Amino acid sequence: MSSKKNSHKTAQGSALPEYNIALLGELGVGKSALTVKYITRRFIMEYDPDIEDTYTKQDVIDTQESLVHVMDTSDKVDSEADRYLRWADAFLIIYSITNSRSFAKAKEYLENVTSYLKCNNKDTPVALVGNKVDLERYRKVGKEEGNSVAAEYDCSFYETTAAEDYEYVEEVFHGVIQELQREKDRTLPLQPLYISEDKTNSLLLTPGSTGHFSLLRSRSPKPPLSPEKKEDKVTQRKTTPSFRLFNKSFKIFN
Structure with missing residues (x-):
């Protein structure tokens, strides 16, 4: 002792x-x-x-x-x-x-x-x-x-x-x-969990929240795509992840 x-x-x-x-x-x-x-x-x-x-x-x-x-x-x-x-x-x-x-x-x-x-x-x-x-x-x-x-x-x-x-x-x-x-x-303070789709669409979630969030979108709609570009876009989505997860200091409390 x-x-x-x-x-x-x-x-x-x-x-x-x-x-x-x-x-x-x-x-x-x-x-x-x-x-x-x-x-x-x-x-x-x-x-x-x-x-x-x-x-x-x-x-x-x-x-x-x-x-x-x-x-x-x-x-x-x-x-x-x-x-x-x-x-x-x-x-x-x-x-x-x-x-x-x-x-x-x-x-x-x-x-x-x-x-x-x-x-x-x-x-x-x-x-x-x-x-x-x-x-x-x-x-x-x-x-x-x-x-x-x-x-x-x-x-x-x-x-x-x-x-x-x-x-x-x-x-x-x-x-x-x-x-x-x-x-x-x-x-202990809660740290936010960030989920980002792209530069113009972002989502902020806080652990333990009740589902309330803020969604930021572009100010003007994008022009419609031509059929050729739509096919290119579909091909690109098949090969490129649509979401990136950034989790800096996210903690789970028991």
Whole structure:
């Protein structure tokens, strides 16, 4: 695991997309366990709750190779929230389903994060995550309570555990990254597709349009062709393509 962001490129030489995810929550809710599970696929029961660090993983989300940076936060009395508020592209706010106090603390984090994003006009994915579902028999916070709070703050909601299958944790991280990818796709500008028949007739189509287009024609009609010239024209059309397609930077978004 690494705490530094490095430059990574694909086999084609292009830079990989990078995502910063911050985990917030009260001490003991399992932030470090979730981080380690995602980064290494292993479950570690004992760790120092006072250590804060950032880890990097190269991952594939929906066939897209990416770099994911995860900040396992540890809030102290004199710590500044700006260190993760400005850094993160997405937030996972964690509580333990076995601890009602951690749920109340998660709501405080939700309030602080959503207020910051609103004041700074940011559309950043936020997810409320109930951890330790493997301890269902000790549950103190109902799933419907988590769903209700998530709906109140208009954020995603998950219940998971780092103690069981890796897929439980992967679903949470991939879920917020997919939200980031969708937001990125929405902000990319559309490029026009140009179809040209000849110098006097041109057609402009925009991907995703509803069929509206502008057609430019010559100002005066051409004189009628003689029978000989018509035959020549037919022969020429059989040997010459009638359309040329110019597609500069046309993209298909999944």
